[in-house]
Amino acid sequence: FIVCLVPSVGFAVLFSSLSKNVYWTNNGWGWEDGESLMSFFCLNMLVVQEQKTWEDALEHCRKNDTNLISLLSWAENYLAMKEIEPLTFNESVWIGMRYLGDSWMWVNGDPLEYTAWLSGEDQDYQCPRLSRCGALTKEGKWEIRDCEEKLSFIWARPPSCKAGRTEDTC
Incomplete structure (x- = not known):
């Protein structure tokens, strides 16, 4: 939706x-x-329930002209949580956050300013060991996961206009 x-x-x-x-x-x-x-x-959000590694999920998104979701505010995080909440699986889903170099970043280039770390992970996020990819729990918290794990994932993109309409008429 x-x-x-x-x-x-x-x-x-x-x-x-x-x-x-x-x-x-x-x-x-x-x-x-x-x-x-x-x-x-x-935003047009979609949960893809196919299990993929973080890199494969990102590649899937980019082949479909989108990205793994970046959660830049409480409202965006809440809406993504509501999108995955009714699903029957209990796993977290990949989001577009990854630890590169010495910091966490969003795949779309936005800075990581708003955070929603899972309790206990707020210490580990500063220097993750092997787990360097971000996932969203059904409770709306972020957790650090091994990028090679296979999870479902969520993407978002601006909605497109209906056929025959332009940005100023859709």
């Missing part, structure tokens, strides 16, 4: 059908709430 986030107020809006007047402006998408134009951004 498509998830839309309202960064200024810190909550998410799930748009299954839009009953508001939606606009495209130079600053991005927005809708009018009766008094002012509220900005938001949307």
Whole structure:
């Protein structure tokens, strides 16, 4: 499904059908709430339940013109957790976080500012030994896993416009 986030107020809006007047402006998408134009951004999230190593999951995503998800805020982390919560498997899922050189980073290049480490791993994340890839638990916490483990994974990308529409009319 498509998830839309309202960064200024810190909550998410799930748009299954839009009953508001939606606009495209130079600053991005927005809708009018009766008094002012509220900005938001949307993500198309998908959990792939095929078990892959972290590298193979990343390759699968990139072949489909997307990336493993980067969780840059509490709201994005919460929405990703809600996406995997109803699934029947108990494993964590790969996310787009990896330890390279001497720091954790997101595969899309964004800095790791917001964190949601699993209790006890908040110490190990600074210098992981063999496990150097990030996974999201069903409880919305991050854990450090061996990149060669095989897990399901979650990706996100901006939703695309429907056929025949452009960014300013979809």
